[in-house]
Each structure stands twice: as structure tokens, then as C-alpha cells.
Amino acid sequence: MTADVEPSRLEPQVLPLFADRTPRVVDLDQVPAGDAAEVPKPDTSGLPAPTQRVIVGDARKIDLPDASVDLVVTSPPYWKKRDYGHANQIGLEDTPQGFVSAIMDCLEEWRRLLRPTGSVFLNVGDTYHKRSLMGIPGRIEAAAMDAGWLIRNRIIWAKEKGMPEPAKNRLANRHEYIIHLSPRPNYYYDLFGYSIEYGNGANPGDVWTMGLDRNMGAHLAPYPRELARRAIVLACPPAVCTTCGVPSERIVARTAQLDPRRPQAKRAMQLAVEKGLTEAHIAAIQATGVSDAGKALSFQTGTGRNSKSVQTLAKEAKDALGGYFREFTFAKKVTTGWTDCGHEGRTRGVVLDPFMGTGTTLQVALQTGRDAIGVDLNPLAPEVG
Ligand SMILES: C[S@@+](CC[C@H](N)C(=O)[O-])C[C@H]1O[C@@H](n2cnc3c(N)ncnc32)[C@H](O)[C@@H]1O
CATH class of the missing domain: 3.40.50.150 (Vaccinia Virus protein VP39)
Known part of the structure; x- marks a missing residue:
């Protein structure tokens, strides 16, 4: 791999959450359909009961x-x-x-x-x-x-x-x-x-x-x-x-977690591990999207890298994963918080x-x-x- 970043290796079947960088194993078979646990609400505990x-x-x-x-x-x-x-x-x-x-x-x-x-x-x-x-x-x-x-x-x-x-x-x-x-x-x-x-x-x-x-x-x-x-x-x-x-709005972040119940997703994760892909590679795929991983001129926030290195990483990931690279663009998203305008009182x-x-x-x-x-x-x- 030639990218200008220090790679952190992916553990087999343990894909890190980019938001907090804490690796965790998600057993998706145990997650109920709809995964309500992933939809936290803003904290309304201090507010009076609904009227x-x-x-x-x-x-x-x-x-x-x-x-x-x-x-x-x-x-x-x-x-x-x-x-x-x-x-x-x-x-x-x-x-x-x-x-x-x-x-x-x-x-x-x-x-x-x-x-x-x-x-x-x-x-x-x-x-x-x-x-x-x-x-x-x-x-x-x-x-x-x-x-x-x-x-x-x-x-x-x-x-x-x-x-x-x-x-x-x-x-x-x-x-x-x-x-x-x-x-x-x-x-x-x-x-x-x-x-x-x-x-x-x-x-x-x-x-x-x-x-x-x-x-x-x-x-x-x-x-x-x-x-x-x-x-x-x-x-x-x-x-x-x-x-x-101004309302509080949900903040959503994309993870690197794929659903292992899908055979293509499982194979994508195996390939990522075998080929030594890093979090940065996965983020680069997600930033550049499905159409052409090599052509991104701008990229979404979260990668922390300039567009040239993102393109390089995305190309490496695409070469390593072949058609399976698309799987990482379907990775699970989670709520990481709710926006706060900074004023007192809600x-x-x-x-x-x-x-x-x-x-x-x-x-x-x-x-x-x-x-x-x-x-x-x-x-x-x-x-x-
Ligand atoms: C189709 S119903 C609404 C039913 C309601 N969605 C429910 O779950 O029971 C229409 C209502 O509009 C009310 N209504 C009719 N004209 C109105 C007006 N000008 N202003 C306010 N309410 C009106 C009627 O009294 C009626 O209760």
C-alpha cells in the first residue's frame, strides 16, 4: 500500500466505529429488525411532561x-x-x-x-x-x-x-x-x-x-x-x-460495520482483512461513493485527509476489493448525537x-x-x- 497515512489494521470481523474509534463486535443476528437501540433521542429529561x-x-x-x-x-x-x-x-x-x-x-x-x-x-x-x-x-x-x-x-x-x-x-x-x-x-x-x-x-x-x-x-x-x-x-x-x-437535529455518522448476514458483505469484510485495508481505506471508499472511487474531487468530512490522498486510498481499496468495494458504501449509519444551538432553554x-x-x-x-x-x-x- 502506498498511501501517505499510517494504517491501523482491521481486526477480522471487528470493524471500528469511526465516531469513537472503539472497536466493537456487533452480532447483527442479535440486533432486532429496526435496531431501535441505535435511535437515541435528544435529552428531554429536564423538560416538563408533554402538555x-x-x-x-x-x-x-x-x-x-x-x-x-x-x-x-x-x-x-x-x-x-x-x-x-x-x-x-x-x-x-x-x-x-x-x-x-x-x-x-x-x-x-x-x-x-x-x-x-x-x-x-x-x-x-x-x-x-x-x-x-x-x-x-x-x-x-x-x-x-x-x-x-x-x-x-x-x-x-x-x-x-x-x-x-x-x-x-x-x-x-x-x-x-x-x-x-x-x-x-x-x-x-x-x-x-x-x-x-x-x-x-x-x-x-x-x-x-x-x-x-x-x-x-x-x-x-x-x-x-x-x-x-x-x-x-x-x-x-x-x-x-x-x-x-431552532430544533435539535439528529447527527448521523457512518460506521464501517457491514451486515454479515449478507454473503457479499461478509466476503467484503474478509477481503478487507486479507488485503490489509485500514479504516482510512474504508472511509475513502465511503467518501468517494459508488460511481467512481478514483474521481472524487471533494469528499465528505470525517476522513481528515486531503482529496488527493483520499483518491489514492479509494483506488487502493477498489483494487483490493474489486466489485465488493461497493459493500462499504452501504455500511450501517448510527446516531452520534443531536445538534445544540448553544442557547439555554428548550x-x-x-x-x-x-x-x-x-x-x-x-x-x-x-x-x-x-x-x-x-x-x-x-x-x-x-x-x-
Ligand atoms: C375528519 S374530522 C377529523 C377527525 C380527526 N382526525 C380524528 O382523528 O378524530 C374533521 C373535523 O373537523 C371539524 N371541523 C369542521 N369544520 C371546521 C372548522 N371550520 N374549524 C375547525 N374544525 C372544523 C369537525 O367538527 C370534525 O371534528
Whole structure:
């Protein structure tokens, strides 16, 4: 090996964690799927228990201060589906345009309430009217885009089961949408934590297959707790600075650990040991990526070396490992901490449901250590959906 670094030899099957340089053996057969132990939370032990607040009122005018909410998770009444028996209710407008306009008034108000890193998960279904789908979710997306919102995802809620439908010449509806939208591009988003919980480490995609909760008796919740939980895990910070409003964000580091259950990964580790590759070689592979280990002009932090030596190391590693070098670009990542803006004082992330109904969102927010605020013209209305 010709690289200008002093190599530290890899022990067979014991690959060091770059973050602390402590070699450790990881028996991945003992690690449960999802490896929850690798997802530490920021320390919220000094904070008061999560709080809940219910406001009786209209989702378009909410008595809360500007920039006081981290995430909106909600399901408005769908167009022409149900009468909630209140003069100010949304959902019974004469036209789809009227309905979308009411939803846009809501979004305007929620934009005011969101912190700069805030976003909205809006669960909405479509409606058949005069034998045609009205394309309500698409109309909302288009209007929101025109009003300056970023549409980040249109998630499909795929229902495992559904009510029988009388129509004989079309398929029964078995999905709804959850539109994720934000006023700004730098919204809080914990894809790593979410992927560990819902994707076994990989990005699990934009189809959420969920049944309805079973324990709601005659009054089925229009959305399952899992829907609220997914949104909160993804986009509500566990802790936020009370001085500057900046959330703590997860710090993720890549390790050299491969999953020995995969035969290719096992062979890559054997080759690395046989050929005398070092931590620096593995870091160089990871810094240069899968496309062409010799061509990196810049590299990610963590190697502590200049790009020329990284290229040399990556080339050596590629020559030694052949096609197996790619395995090290799939190495396990771990949480090493959470960012801290340096100010004193933190608060829990705040979840708002402006159409709270029975309070599904609030319940999940409290369970996941967030403060919860609900708004409804008829809070805890028994008939929801
Ligand atoms: C689809 S339900 C929400 C159900 C809720 N996700 C749950 O888990 O129970 C819609 C709710 O919006 C409320 N609502 C209708 N118009 C409203 C308005 N203008 N402002 C606030 N709430 C409203 C209704 O009372 C109803 O509880």
C-alpha cells in the first residue's frame, strides 16, 4: 500500500466505529429488525411532561402566536361527505373551488403559526360528484403551489380493507392522500429515524399501508394513530430552542460495520482483512461513493485527509476489493448525537391538529413526547370522518 497515512489494521470481523474509534463486535443476528437501540433521542429529561391544549374554534383563525407550532397533522372534512352541524364548518361548500378556497384559508393561517422549520401533513380524500371524481387533492396541491407552498410528497394511504361500495362499474376506493407541504425548503425532517422505524434502514417510500384502528367502537377514527405517528416521527422535532426556535437535529455518522448476514458483505469484510485495508481505506471508499472511487474531487468530512490522498486510498481499496468495494458504501449509519444551538432553554416540539375531531393526533403527540394542541368547532365530536 502506498498511501501517505499510517494504517491501523482491521481486526477480522471487528470493524471500528469511526465516531469513537472503539472497536466493537456487533452480532447483527442479535440486533432486532429496526435496531431501535441505535435511535437515541435528544435529552428531554429536564423538560416538563408533554402538555395538551384544546381550543374551541375555527381552523382558519386560531388564537395562537406566530411561529409557535412545529408540525400540523390533520384531516379536514372531505368535500360533501358529512355534516358536522356547525354554521362555520368546512366541507359543504357548493363547489370544489369553494372547498379548496376554504382549505387555502386554513393553510394561510397555519403558515403564520409554523416556525421556520415547520411543515404540514394534510390527509384528504377525493369525492365523486355527478359520476366523476373531482380531483380534490390535486386541486389543493395546485392552489397551494400557486400560493407559494412546496409540495414535498403526495403520500398514498393504502387501506387494507374498506367499506363495500354499491357502484357496479368502477373499482371501490381503497386509498386516500396525505399531502406533505411546507412554506420553506429547510423544514425539519428526520428521515434517518423514520427509516429505522419504518424501513429497516432504507427510505421506505411514499405508500403507507395502514388499516383503521380497531378500538374506536362505532365511531371509527378517520385516520389511524399510525398515520399521525409516521408524520410526527418524520417531521416534528423532539426538542426546540426557546431562544432561537431552532430544533435539535439528529447527527448521523457512518460506521464501517457491514451486515454479515449478507454473503457479499461478509466476503467484503474478509477481503478487507486479507488485503490489509485500514479504516482510512474504508472511509475513502465511503467518501468517494459508488460511481467512481478514483474521481472524487471533494469528499465528505470525517476522513481528515486531503482529496488527493483520499483518491489514492479509494483506488487502493477498489483494487483490493474489486466489485465488493461497493459493500462499504452501504455500511450501517448510527446516531452520534443531536445538534445544540448553544442557547439555554428548550421546549418540546409542538404538534397542532386544527381539525382535531376525537383527538387522535393529540394522543399520539403526547405518547411520542411532543406538546399537543387541538382545534375544532366541536372538539371530540363523536361522529368523525
Ligand atoms: C375528519 S374530522 C377529523 C377527525 C380527526 N382526525 C380524528 O382523528 O378524530 C374533521 C373535523 O373537523 C371539524 N371541523 C369542521 N369544520 C371546521 C372548522 N371550520 N374549524 C375547525 N374544525 C372544523 C369537525 O367538527 C370534525 O371534528
